[in-house]
Amino acid sequence: MFQAGRPGRDAAATRGGRPTRTGDQVPRDQVPGRTAELLDADPTISAATVTAWLGVHRDTAQQALTRLRADRIADRIEAHPVLTPAQAAVQLGYPGWQVRRATARAEVVLRARHVGPYLDEVVAALHRAGWATQEAAPEVQLPDDERVVAALVLDGDQAPAPALVWDERYGWRTGTSRRHSITRGAVLPPEGDGVRYLATGTTPPPTALVDALTTPDA
Numbered sequence: 001m002f003q004a005g006r007p008g009r010d011a012a013a014t015r016g017g018r019p020t021r022t023g024d025q026v027p028r029d030q031v032p033g034r035t036a037e038l039l040d041a042d043p044t045i046s047a048a049t050v051t052a053w054l055g056v057h058r059d060t061a062q063q064a065l066t067r068l069r070a071d072r073i074a075d076r077i078e079a080h081p082v083l084t085p086a087q088a089a090v091q092l093g094y095p096g097w098q099v100r101r102a103t104a105r106a107e108v109v110l111r112a113r114h115v116g117p118y119l120d121e122v123v124a125a126l127h128r129a130g131w132a133t134q135e136a137a138p139e140v141q142l143p144d145d146e147r148v149v150a151a152l153v154l155d156g157d158q159a160p161a162p163a164l165v166w167d168e169r170y171g172w173r174t175g176t177s178r179r180h181s182i183t184r185g186a187v188l189p190p191e192g193d194g195v196r197y198l199a200t201g202t203t204p205p206p207t208a209l210v211d212a213l214t215t216p217d218a
Contacts, residue, residue: 025054025056026056031056031060031061032068034053035050035054035061035064035068038053039068039069043093044093044098047062048061050065065102066101067105069098070101070102070106070145071106073092073094073099073103073106074113076088077106078113085104088103115148116140118203119152120135120137121206122138123138123152125206125210130156130157130158131154131156131158132153132159133155139151139152141182143182148167148168149167149182150166151164151166152164152165152166154178155178160214161174161194162177162178163176163177164209165182171197171201171202171204172197172198172209173195173198176193176195198212
């Protein structure tokens with residue numbers, strides 16, 4: 001638990017760049033929680049100061065700060081829909097020059113939250129069709145902080161594909177792997193070798209998606 005006063009911008013001035021009372025490198029799974037404590041204490045905290053306090057790589061600290069600020073900006077906008085991301089950042093005490101990436105990511109976070117209920121309906125339809133053994137929440141990702149992508153594993157005995165992938169740019173396609181169905185980069189995977197693009201539009205009704213999956217390849 002972060003207890004020693006506000007770290008401030010100059011907190012890394014001792015012990016070779018790391019403040020006193022700090023320990024060894026924080027395990028990666030604890031970085032978000034520890035960074036959140038530092039951000040609570042000082043909304044203007046920099047990645048360099050987080051690096052000094054936690055002993056993690058600068059990129060790791062920056063990523064944690066960006067994601068935390070983006071989530072909190074999105075929370076503030078959901079509570080006050082008239083706000084823009086920049087206005088929400090100001091209310092939270094985040095300097096504009098620090099949060100350009102966070103405000104952009106906040107918009108993506110909001111889109112991900114907005115599509116959540118639709119994805120849940122799709123999961124329920126796949127479960128009713130017997131293609132998914134559990135109505136598990138889809139794996140939603142925000143590649144490069146620019147787009148929303150979700151993967152749904154189809155583990156039923158008669159499932160027509162190992163997985164389904166939804167991308168906010170083009171809608172649904174089948175995935176060829178249950179473990180690595182979301183591809184990296186902005187280039188869309190071509191059809192063939194187990195990849196099919198399904199239905200029309202980015203958010204077709206779940207029944208239309210089920211129908212498309214039961215239609216044999218042309």
